[in-house]
Amino acid sequence: MADAAIMLAVGLALGGLFAVADQLVTAGPGSVAEPLRRPVRLLLQQRRTTLLPDTLLWRVACVAVPLLAFGSLAVVPVAGWTLLSTTADLVWFNTMEVLLWAAVWLAGWGPNAVFSLVGGYRFLAQGLAYELPLMFAIITAGLAAGSLRAIDVVTAQAELWFVVTMPVAFVLFLVGVAAFAFWGPFAAPAGCDIAGGATSELSGVERLLVDGGRAVFLGAGSAMAVALFLGGGEGPWLPGAAWFALKTLLVIGTLVVAGRSIPVIRPDRFVELAWVVLIPVALLQTLFVALLVLAGGYG
Amino acid sequence: MSEVVLIGLGVVAVATGIAVFVVDSMARATYALLASFLAVAAMVLALELVFLALITALMMVMEMAIMAVFMVMFMMNPGGLMPMSMMHNTRGAAAAGIAVFVLLTAGIWLVDWPAAAGPLAVDPTHQLGEAIMGSHMLVMIVVGLGLFATIIGGTVLATHRGRYDRFGPDLDRAPNDPIPGGLPR
Amino acid sequence: MDVRRRLSRWALSRPSVLVVEAPGARAIRWQVEDELDRRGWTTASSPAGADIMLVLGEPGPDLGTAVDLVWSQVPHPGHRARIADEGRGAVRDLLDKAAAALVDRAGEKPAGGGDPQAQLDGDGDVAGLPMAGTAEDRDGLELDSLTVTLGPVLPAWPTGLVVRAAMQGDVLSGVTVKWLDGGATATSGHEAPARAAAADHLARFLEVAGWPVAARQARGVRSDRRNGGRLARRIRRSRVLAWSVRDIDGVLGRVYRWCDVVAGRGAAVALEPRPRTSLDALLDGTELAAARLIVASLDTGTLRDAVELPDRYGAGHG
Numbered sequence: 001m002a003d004a005a006i007m008l009a010v011g012l013a014l015g016g017l018f019a020v021a022d023q024l025v026t027a028g029p030g031s032v033a034e035p036l037r038r039p040v041r042l043l044l045q046q047r048r049t050t051l052l053p054d055t056l057l058w059r060v061a062c063v064a065v066p067l068l069a070f071g072s073l074a075v076v077p078v079a080g081w082t083l084l085s086t087t088a089d090l091v092w093f094n095t096m097e098v099l100l101w102a103a104v105w106l107a108g109w110g111p112n113a114v115f116s117l118v119g120g121y122r123f124l125a126q127g128l129a130y131e132l133p134l135m136f137a138i139i140t141a142g143l144a145a146g147s148l149r150a151i152d153v154v155t156a157q158a159e160l161w162f163v164v165t166m167p168v169a170f171v172l173f174l175v176g177v178a179a180f181a182f183w184g185p186f187a188a189p190a191g192c193d194i195a196g197g198a199t200s201e202l203s204g205v206e207r208l209l210v211d212g213g214r215a216v217f218l219g220a221g222s223a224m225a226v227a228l229f230l231g232g233g234e235g236p237w238l239p240g241a242a243w244f245a246l247k248t249l250l251v252i253g254t255l256v257v258a259g260r261s262i263p264v265i266r267p268d269r270f271v272e273l274a275w276v277v278l279i280p281v282a283l284l285q286t287l288f289v290a291l292l293v294l295a296g297g298y299g
Numbered sequence: 300m301s302e303v304v305l306i307g308l309g310v311v312a313v314a315t316g317i318a319v320f321v322v323d324s325m326a327r328a329t330y331a332l333l334a335s336f337l338a339v340a341a342m343v344l345a346l347e348l349v350f351l352a353l354i355t356a357l358m359m360v361m362e363m364a365i366m367a368v369f370m371v372m373f374m375m376n377p378g379g380l381m382p383m384s385m386m387h388n389t390r391g392a393a394a395a396g397i398a399v400f401v402l403l404t405a406g407i408w409l410v411d412w413p414a415a416a417g418p419l420a421v422d423p424t425h426q427l428g429e430a431i432m433g434s435h436m437l438v439m440i441v442v443g444l445g446l447f448a449t450i451i452g453g454t455v456l457a458t459h460r461g462r463y464d465r466f467g468p469d470l471d472r473a474p475n476d477p478i479p480g481g482l483p484r
Numbered sequence: 485m486d487v488r489r490r491l492s493r494w495a496l497s498r499p500s501v502l503v504v505e506a507p508g509a510r511a512i513r514w515q516v517e518d519e520l521d522r523r524g525w526t527t528a529s530s531p532a533g534a535d536i537m538l539v540l541g542e543p544g545p546d547l548g549t550a551v552d553l554v555w556s557q558v559p560h561p562g563h564r565a566r567i568a569d570e571g572r573g574a575v576r577d578l579l580d581k582a583a584a585a586l587v588d589r590a591g592e593k594p595a596g597g598g599d600p601q602a603q604l605d606g607d608g609d610v611a612g613l614p615m616a617g618t619a620e621d622r623d624g625l626e627l628d629s630l631t632v633t634l635g636p637v638l639p640a641w642p643t644g645l646v647v648r649a650a651m652q653g654d655v656l657s658g659v660t661v662k663w664l665d666g667g668a669t670a671t672s673g674h675e676a677p678a679r680a681a682a683a684d685h686l687a688r689f690l691e692v693a694g695w696p697v698a699a700r701q702a703r704g705v706r707s708d709r710r711n712g713g714r715l716a717r718r719i720r721r722s723r724v725l726a727w728s729v730r731d732i733d734g735v736l737g738r739v740y741r742w743c744d745v746v747a748g749r750g751a752a753v754a755l756e757p758r759p760r761t762s763l764d765a766l767l768d769g770t771e772l773a774a775a776r777l778i779v780a781s782l783d784t785g786t787l788r789d790a791v792e793l794p795d796r797y798g799a800g801h802g
Contacts, residue, residue: 026696031498031524040495041535046560046594048532052380057326087424088350095353101364102333109326109371112378114632115530118654118772124364131361148350148424185694185724192529192639193692193776200530203559207533262724264694266773269728272480372627372653380615459623477622479731 007083011073014219015212017249021256022183035215039208047204050111058110062206064103065213072096073220077150077227079241089150090142093224094135097180097217101127104182104189104198107210111201119197123189125267126179129274130186134176136282137169140289141228144298150224154232156298161231165292168285170229172278174255177221181214184259188267222251304345312338320386324379325370333363350424492590499535499586502528502558504551505643507665509541510674512567514684515575516540518707521700523579529639531557536582539566544665547644550636561589621652622769628652634775636664640691642784647767647775654772659764663788680706682745685783686719689739692780693725705746716747732774733766735781763787 019035027034049055075082075089086092101124108120142148144166145156153162163170179186182198190197202210226232226247233240292298315338318331336359344352371377386392420426431439455461465474474484501520505513516538520527528534531554543551555564563586567578619629634647644664649656676684687702698718704710719725720743729735763782767775779787 026700027524027526034498034524037495037498040491041499044492044495044561044590045535048557048559052378054324054326054378057330086349087422088353091350091353091357095357095360098357098360102330102360105364105367106326106330109367114630114651121368121654124368127361127364187694188773191694191773193694193773193780195639196530196533199533201532203532260697262695262722263690263698263728265724265728268478268771269481269731272482272484276482276484376615377628481727 003083006081007070007073010078011070011216011220014073014223014248015069015215015217016219018218018222018252018256019215021252022260025256025260039212042204042208042211045204045207047206050113050201053111054109057106058206061103061106061110062202062209065100065107065210066216067213068096068099068103069213069216069220072217073223075150076220076224077154077232078223079233079244080151080154082150085149085151088148090138090148090153090228093150094138097134097176097221098131100180100217107202108189108198113201115194115196115200116198118194119189119191119200122191122194122267123182123198125271126182126186126188129267129271130176130179133172133274133278133282134180136279136286137172137176138228140166140169140282140286143286144289144293146293146298150227154227154234157231157234161229161234163229165297166229166285166289168281169289170225172282172285173225173229174221174251175278177218177225178255178259181217181221183214183218184256185262185265186270188264191264218255219248219252222255223248225251301345305342308338308342308345311335312342322379323376323382325374325377326367327379329363329367329370333359336363348423348427350427489587489591493587496535496561496583496586496590498523498525499583500526500528500533502531502534502537502554504537504539504543504554504637506539506541506543506547507644508674510676510684511570512540512575514680514706515570515572516567516579517687517703519572519575519579521703525579527639531555532559534558535562535586537562537564538578538582539564541568546664547636550664554637560594561586561592563589619650619652622655622657632656640688640780641776642779642787645779645787647764647779649767651772656767656770656772656775659767661762661764661767678745679712679748680708682742683712683715686715686739686742686746689742689777689780690719692776693729695725702746712746712748716743719743729777732770732777735777738781 016035020032023031023034072093074084075086075092082089084092104123105120108116108118108123110116141153141162144162145153147153147156156162178184182189188197190199194200199207199210223244226244230247230251233244235243238246312335315331315334319328319335322328322331337356340352340356340359343355462470465476466472503513503516503520517527531537535558537555537558539551555562558564563582565578565582565585567575614631616628616630618626621627621629629650629652632649632651634649635641635645636643645661646664647656647659647661649659651657683702683706687699687706690696690699690702698715701710701715701718705712705715720740726736729739763779766778770778
């Protein structure tokens with residue numbers, strides 16, 4: 001029980017960090033406290049509904065997004081500690097974000113509104129694009145560690161961080177994180193051109209759940225990138241927790257700055273690029289790592 | 300305790316499976332089916348086969364999400380706002396369903412399942428990986444290639460235009476696509 | 485109660501604002517947007533996410549009906565205000581008063597009657613609305629077809645423009661375009677330097693293209709707070725932007741032309757050439773995202789000229 005509370009706190013902290021970084025880059029330093037204000041403001045807001053919504057599916061979707069975010073955080077080794085440690089942690093993380101396919105489409109379908117539905121469809125189109133490169137990137141880290149347990153992946157980087165031997169997988173992982181939370185260059189499902197897309201009819205606590213879930217997902221993904229590719233809490237002089245925090249801040253900062261420096265990529269343009277370029281590149285990266293494993297490069 | 304969980308999840312799987320036929324809405328039918336599959340994945344998880352459970356959940360979610368898109372696209376009344384009967388050939392389908400159910404149940408109860416040899420593996424995922432990549436590697440490779448060929452073949456058969464429509468009879472023309480993709484091909 | 489009120493005041497100190505610009509209110513909109521940027525208040529992209537709705541200028545009768553409909557979708561606590569005259573002081577006062585009124589509203593109970601059914605009065609199949617039908621799409625498949633109306637009030641959209649089309653998936657076909665209230669546009673009666681107007685168009689285009697950081701920079705260029713040359717360089721150098729919109733006819737060229745104006749080059753090109761086809765022909769067969777980008781890339785004056793007058797059908801709701 002106490003462990004679950006710790007994970008909740010860590011998740012909210014990571015999500016808050018990401019939201020603050022994003023706010024800093026988009027709106028300048030004036031409104032840094034916005035990620036604290038916004039939840040309270042949304043809780044004060046009345047939940048409004050549309051005409052003939054599919055209420056059951058809509059509510060399920062809104063509740064599912066943050067649940068999945070915390071579900072994915074459960075296997076992320078935060079400074080060496082995880083809530084859950086299974087023999088297939090990497091697949092668990094992957095499954096939690098794949099379940100978003102269902103949740104976001106349902107969030108788009110629920111309100112019975114045009115722009116909302118278009119946002120849901122855009123998410124699935126984008127999902128078809130980013131999912132395979134993301135899966136290959138995650139598995140490559142497991143391949144190098146010889147195990148799908150997240151803690152094993154962290155300890156396997158004691159001598160050399162994986163980002164050195166598999167930089168492509170690291171980049172593809174970060175791309176996947178931004179894409180499954182439909183943030184930044186992958187925000188087409190919630191784009192301004194469709195009046196907010198899948199989030200256009202959300203208000204009050206539902207908007208808080210969905211937007212908060214996305215922020216926690218982005219924070220958890222950044223922490224997982226640190227664990228899978230940047231050696232977790234490895235580092236001289238400082239304790240593991242401090243290194244982990246520093247690295248996570250670095251990843252979040254890089255992701256936010258890079259993500260906000262490009263416009264939204266339309267899903268129909270991205271799909272061909274993902275299938276024809278990113279998947280072969282991911283496979284070549286996996287092949288390279290597999291050859292290294294066979295040659296005994298990972299000890 | 301785990302038996303209670305398993306039986307409970309089984310009931311959920313059957314109930315949501317029945318719900319697929321009871322609801323009017325295409326979207327609800329699809330997601331009731333997904334709920335049924337996820338209940339089965341949860342049962343596998345309760346049996347401590349983590350990898351299999353997660354892979355089942357992963358694949359089923361992606362499939363059902365894409366299926367929902369096609370259901371909404373092609374079928375009338377996807378929101379279930381008008382009452383509609385979704386059942387066709389009710390008698391034949393019921394007969395076939397009952398027959399398969401009886402067959403499977405009889406098989407499950409009558410087959411002499413082998414007893415577990417040795418203690419439970421410490422790492423069932425590793426054990427599964429050894430089995431797939433070791434003794435069953437040839438089967439997996441053949442099945443994998445077969446699946447891949449089926450997917451590509453199905454897509455190629457479904458598209459309206461082939462290579463020669465796009466690139467010309469000598470495959471040397473620039474492609475004329477009504478909608479260009481993201482790459483200059 | 486006092487704690488709750490203090491909490492509301494803190495939480496609502498930077499509300500999200502939905503800006504609706506009526507014809508002839510472009511100067512007011514520029515001031516409002518600059519003030520919102522300065523305060524760090526966000527602009528809402530849908531009424532459900534808005535706390536304050538600001539109506540700028542005097543909407544005509546049809547646009548007024550549309551604005552009322554949008555207001556009905558803003559959740560409680562929500563405050564509606566109108567700004568009719570310019571003057572930076574007036575804008576600041578009004579925003580402060582709106583924030584205060586919002587806090588007062590938050591303390592009250594929500595009024596009933598938010599039933600969306602009450603707003604519509606058709607005689608279709610379900611709840612007075614027609615169901616989506618099926619029709620053949622561009623590949624010859626029998627797909628669902630929905631009648632969709634874009635506008636007259638949308639984020640980063642020329643207010644008053646109504647685009648009606650049949651949408652299959654997200655492809656628009658059978659597009660008809662009209663302007664509400666006789667075609668008065670937001671730019672009527674407002675003379676602005678070419679550079680500021682170009683920066684304004686760029687800001688709107690960049691919002692639609694999903695690049696909020698660059699859009700903010702463009703708004704800064706519009707009010708001479710930021711360097712126009714830098715913005716132009718940033719947009720021209722963005723290969724992702726070029727790749728993303730290259731397949732839509734003419735959009736990138738128009739955007740680059742605005743960049744030239746903003747950077748101080750090509751300032752002689754004040755008016756852009758009228759597109760060769762009318763707006764509905766331009767939008768027909770495009771996807772929703774491409775249609776939004778095309779509309780955002782066209783100057784409002786050109787847009788209005790590109791619609792064949794008189795309008796295709798009689799008065800209707802927005």
